[in-house]
Amino acid sequence: MTPNALTDIEIAHEMADAARAAILPYFRHRELTAENKLAAGFDPVTAADRAAEQAMRAVLAARCPDDGIWGEEFGREAGRSGRMWVLDPIDGTRGFIAGTPTWGVLIALSEANGPVLGVIDQPYTGERFVGAPGIAHMTGPHGDCALSTRATAALEDAILFTTFPEVGTGVERAAFTAVADRVRLTRYGMDCYAYALLAAGQIDLVIEAGLNAYDIQAPIAVIEAAGGIVTDWQGGPAHAGGRVLAAANRDLHRAALDILSAY
Known part of the structure; x- marks a missing residue:
């Protein structure tokens, strides 16, 4: 059982909420600047990326101090539980700095054989997609619904x-x-x-x-x-x-x- 008896899904939602709050003040803000992480090519990072990952790490420090963390911006920290939270605070930073709503916050809980829980959150549109054993669900401005992939065969x-x-x-x-x-x-x-x-x-x-x-x-x-x-x-x-x-x-x-x- 995690601290305060929160489930892993509840903790993931808390992280996604924290990331939303950290990111949205920066989106489509004309004063936003981006640094390039590559010597050759373009791999941008912004203050929004860093603020969102720090916000999610703060949630984990309070809720799951024994779990490991692997984030794009602040690296990897080993835990004691055998579990790892894998975070991308803004997947699609190029789109983010261009103002398109195609980026998102990625949160996964991973165990020995891979991820067992995942969240794709789009803060600007208010859509959140959640997957875990027995759970495939999205919420958004037009309500909630189950997730189900298409049956296209060819x-x-x-x-x-x-x-x-x-x-x-x-x-x-x-x-x-x-x-x-x-x-x-x-x-x-x-x-x-x-x-x-x-x-x-x-x-x-x-x-x-x-x-x-x-x-x-x-x-x-x-x-x-x-x-x-x-x-x-x-x-x-x-x-x-x-x-x-x-x-x-x-x-x-x-x-x-x-x-x-x-x-």
């Missing part, structure tokens, strides 16, 4: 999302394009919101490469709870990041995997 009928037009290396781009050439519709630039849409039954596939664990663990828990499947491009576990294939169902997953695994 690639030719599928909607595919990724974050950037340039997916990984040249080989990875070729693999993505081979799938994109088969589907009905391909869209770009959605960051973690694409995974939320997959869990909500709006799209069918998300294919990405070069991910970190904190980019994908929360989406894995949410999508799997909603009936979907998330693996790497060889069909193995994806919770460490890297190349990721998320699909609404096993038929679509197999069809896409047959193409990706050849690269």
Whole structure:
């Protein structure tokens, strides 16, 4: 039992609420500046990223002091419980600084074999997607509903999302394009919101490469709870990041995997 008898879901909600409060004053604020974390390329971080992760870490310090924490901005702290909270305070900082509402807060609780609980929260739209064993649920401005992935069976009928037009290396781009050439519709630039849409039954596939664990663990828990499947491009576990294939169902997953695994 966690301190104060709160459940893990309640603690995740408390963290998501704290992150919302920390982030929203910065969103679409014209004075917001971004630092670049890369010597070559562009990987931005803002005061909002740091404030949100600090707010979530404060919740964990009070509620789960024995659990480990792995956050994008402040690194990894070992715990004593064997459990790890994996946090991305703003997944999609590029979108955040551009003013698009496609970024989100990612919260996962991970154990030895991967995530067992996940939250994808979009503070600006007020949408929250939650997945855990026996729980697949979203709340938003238009009410609450269960999450359930689509039954689309053929690639030719599928909607595919990724974050950037340039997916990984040249080989990875070729693999993505081979799938994109088969589907009905391909869209770009959605960051973690694409995974939320997959869990909500709006799209069918998300294919990405070069991910970190904190980019994908929360989406894995949410999508799997909603009936979907998330693996790497060889069909193995994806919770460490890297190349990721998320699909609404096993038929679509197999069809896409047959193409990706050849690269």
